[in-house]
Amino acid sequence: MADPVKISPQYEEQDVKEPATVDERRASQDRRGFAQRRLGYFREHPRAKWVVAAVVIVLVVAGAFIWHYYSVRESTDDAQIDGHINPISPRVTGTALRVLHDDNEVVEAGTLLVELDPRDYEVAVDRARADLANAQANSTAANVGVPLTQTTSSSQLVAADAAVKAAEREIESARARLNEAQANYAKVAADLKRMEMLIAKDEVSRQQYDATVAQYNSAKANVDAATAAVASAESRAAQAQAQAEGARTVPDQLKMTRARAGAATAEVQRAISALAQAELNLKYTKIVAPVTGVLSKRSVEPGQTVQAGQPLFSIVNLDDIWTTANFKETQLKIMRVGQKATIKVDAYGRDYNGTVESIGAATGARFSLLPPENATGNYVKVVQRIPVRIRFDKDQDTNHQLRPGMSVEPTVLTK
Numbered sequence: 001m002a003d004p005v006k007i008s009p010q011y012e013e014q015d016v017k018e019p020a021t022v023d024e025r026r027a028s029q030d031r032r033g034f035a036q037r038r039l040g041y042f043r044e045h046p047r048a049k050w051v052v053a054a055v056v057i058v059l060v061v062a063g064a065f066i067w068h069y070y071s072v073r074e075s076t077d078d079a080q081i082d083g084h085i086n087p088i089s090p091r092v093t094g095t096a097l098r099v100l101h102d103d104n105e106v107v108e109a110g111t112l113l114v115e116l117d118p119r120d121y122e123v124a125v126d127r128a129r130a131d132l133a134n135a136q137a138n139s140t141a142a143n144v145g146v147p148l149t150q151t152t153s154s155s156q157l158v159a160a161d162a163a164v165k166a167a168e169r170e171i172e173s174a175r176a177r178l179n180e181a182q183a184n185y186a187k188v189a190a191d192l193k194r195m196e197m198l199i200a201k202d203e204v205s206r207q208q209y210d211a212t213v214a215q216y217n218s219a220k221a222n223v224d225a226a227t228a229a230v231a232s233a234e235s236r237a238a239q240a241q242a243q244a245e246g247a248r249t250v251p252d253q254l255k256m257t258r259a260r261a262g263a264a265t266a267e268v269q270r271a272i273s274a275l276a277q278a279e280l281n282l283k284y285t286k287i288v289a290p291v292t293g294v295l296s297k298r299s300v301e302p303g304q305t306v307q308a309g310q311p312l313f314s315i316v317n318l319d320d321i322w323t324t325a326n327f328k329e330t331q332l333k334i335m336r337v338g339q340k341a342t343i344k345v346d347a348y349g350r351d352y353n354g355t356v357e358s359i360g361a362a363t364g365a366r367f368s369l370l371p372p373e374n375a376t377g378n379y380v381k382v383v384q385r386i387p388v389r390i391r392f393d394k395d396q397d398t399n400h401q402l403r404p405g406m407s408v409e410p411t412v413l414t415k
Contacts, residue, residue, distance in 0.1 A: 074335060075411035078385065079325035081345075083404040086291055088313040090116065091284040096304050103298050106400075107289045107315070114300055114312055116285040121278065128278040132271035139264035142257075167237030174233040178226035185219035192216045293317040294400075318400040321392060323354060325410045326364060326385040334414045335359070341390050344409040348401065353393045356412060360387035388412075 094116030101113055195212040289295075297314040300306060323343050327335070337359065343352045363384040365371055390410050392402070 072415040073411050073413055074327060074331040075409060076325055076327050076331070077407075077409050078327075079323055079408050079410050081321055081402055081404050081406045081408060082324045082389075083321040084291075084317050085296075085404065086293070086315045086317065087311050088113065088287065088290070088315060089309050089311055090114070090287055090306050091308055092116070092121070092281050093307050094118075094120070094285055094305070096300055096302055096306060099298075099300055099302055101295055101298075101313075103296055105295050107292070107295060109289055109292045111289045112286055113289055113295075114287040116287070116306070118282055118285040121282040121285055125275070125278040125282055128271065128275035132268070132275050135264070135267040135271040139261070139268045142261040142264035163240035164237065167233065167240040171230065171233040171237050174226065174230040178223070178230050181219065181222040181226040185216075185223045188212070188216045188219040287312065289315055291315060291317045292319065316404060318397075318402070321397075321402055321404060322357065323390040323392070323408055323410055325388045325390055325408075325412075327388050327412075329363070329384045329386055332359065332386060332388075335388070335412055336414075339412055339414060341410050341412045343390060343392070344411075345402065346407045346409070352396050352402075354390040354410070355393065357389045357391040359389075362386075 096114055097117050098115045099113070100115070101107060101111070107113070192212050192215075195209045199206070199209045293315040295313050295315055297311070300312040306312065335356065337356050339356045341354045341356060343354050344350070345352065363386050365384060390412070
């Protein structure tokens with residue numbers, strides 16, 4: 001037979017005073033029963049208190065570990081994968097002859113995607129080449145004319161100066177002959193006056209008188225001829241001087257010739273540039289992939305006329321992707337560039353490793369189309385989010401399973 005349960009003194013003392021009401025008696029009986037059961041369980045299982053103590057210790061250690069684990073990690077579910085989406089557009093207007101690829105195809109950089117009709121641009125190249133040949137011919141002729149003009153003009157100037165000097169000497173000679181003729185005329189005129197006086201007195205023969213008259217007339221004719229010769233010499237001198245003045249414009253003429261040669265050379269350069277542009281336009285009729293990636297958003301068909309700048313494809317470079325995580329501003333206290341991170345991709349249920357590459361310069365609200373205006377008086381403090389770029393570590397997505405726009409949950413290890 002089991003021993004009766006011993007009651008502690010405090011309960012024995014309480015039993016001395018019987019409760020006054022039925023409810024109080026029932027409560028007192030319940031307390032005594034619980035105390036008896038508790039003391040009885042620990043007496044029957046003496047190791048239970050150690051188990052309880054061990055459980056408490058494990059819970060405390062686990063709580064401390066969990067607190068330490070999450071205190072150095074910041075995570076968010078407001079994140080997605082981002083990447084460069086390159087639009088592919090033609091640089092010239094034309095008609096699409098061939099469209100060689102379709103959506104979701106992987107293409108290498110430089111792969112021909114669309115070919116436009118090149119005939120119009122081939123004609124433009126031929127015309128530009130003809131214009132260049134014409135400009136080069138004109139330039140050659142103009143540049144050859146520069147030394148020719150310089151030589152001819154210089155010769156003309158020298159000849160004109162020589163003609164002026166010769167005319168001046170001719171004037172001097174003509175004036176000397178005029179002076180001689182005038183002197184001879186004065187002598188003959190004086191002789192004629194004496195002969196007239198002598199013939200009146202019959203002191204000389206008529207023959208002598210007639211000879212003196214003839215000499216007078218000859219001397220007078222010589223004076224007239226010498227005067228005309230002087231006038232002619234002066235006229236030729238004026239003409240030579242005019243020619244010399246015209247020849248002295250050689251520097252200006254040479255400048256004009258050189259300017260025409262320079263204009264012809266500039267026209268050659270313009271024609272060369274026009275030919276280069278025509279060749280570029282012809283090259284632009286072949287539209288190639290700028291980067292390696294996956295094609296999307298095809299919007300061109302064979303036979304369609306496309307305009308310069310019109311989107312034809314988009315290409316996603318899957319070798320250059322990252323995660324844009326919008327963390328709360330309260331989570332950025334100890335977050336720094338270069339900290340390691342793990343990125344859980346919802347689509348595959350696996351984690352990828354990454355590194356914090358940069359932290360946004362402003363909150364997402366500041367870059368929104370209609371940013372909130374707190375100065376209106378309806379201010380409510382809302383925790384803002386700042387975009388953080390997390391770069392995937394290399395060689396984790398060799399199969400290119402990650403796609404821009406996928407939802408992810410990054411966790412940054414801040415210590």
